[in-house]
Amino acid sequence: MPSMIPSFQNGPEASQLQAVALVNCGGGAFTDSEGNEWEADGHYQPAEPDSLSIQTTETILGTDDDALYSSARMFRRNRPGPYLYQIPIPAAGEYNVTLHFAEIDPNRAATGRRTANVVVEGTALESGFDIFEAAGGAGFTAVTLSTTVFANETLTVAFEVDKFNPIVSAIAVHQFVPASTAPSQGPSLASVSLAPSSAALSTDPSVSPTDSHVPSSLPSGLGSDFPS
Ligand SMILES: [Ca+2]
Secondary structure, three states: OOOEEEEEEEOOEEEEEEEEEEEEOOOOOEEOOOOOEEEEOOOEEOOOOOEEEEEOOOOOEOOOOHHHHOEEEEEOOOOOOOEEEEEEOOOOEEEEEEEEEOOOOHHHOOOOOOEEEEEEOOEEEEEEEEHHHHOOOOOOEOEEEEEEEEEEOEEEEEEEEEEOOOEEOEEEEEEEEEOOOOOOOOOOOOOOOOOOOOOOOOOOOOOOOOOOOOOOOOOOOOOOOOOO
16 A cells, blocks of 8 residues: 655654555545545454444545545444454554544434543553544544554454444554655655644643544534434
């Protein structure tokens, strides 16, 4: 895959992020506005119908890539877990993981109506993560969480039920590549907010430095309901 994020500083030496896996949870393969190629949903458990793909036709705010967020994998809380993505990676090492979310069910478009613990490689990234709240109190709005973890063979993202059914819109896994050996050309993945100067980084004091929220502010209209 061509994805590169130029000029990312990883400690004293410059490095770049190269896509290892870009998964469009709940949706099909597509190429985003930056030319990154996302694969169709996969690597998840439990299989359908214990988890479901949900979709909306509403516009998604806070992104140029509505298609990434207008579909989501929904894990049904009353079906057997655990609720996981297990994504193959090429080698043991450090990986950047960015999880993409948007609340696309209008019945969940209020604070506290859908919360989940988000666990990456066994470490809690967020407890009681509330997509709607993270988006500044807005549905149909793109939000991301990012972290860097060490992983070997597979990278596991787990969703633990807190309130209602966990959902996730997309998962991006990037590896760090020294700038001196990285390809010099390639589109950036604009939705991954890693640049220290990014104005999109959250100022929420409850968010740890390894996380980033990218909220927008406008609510949206009605959509369809989804099964539980
Ligand atoms: Ca999706």
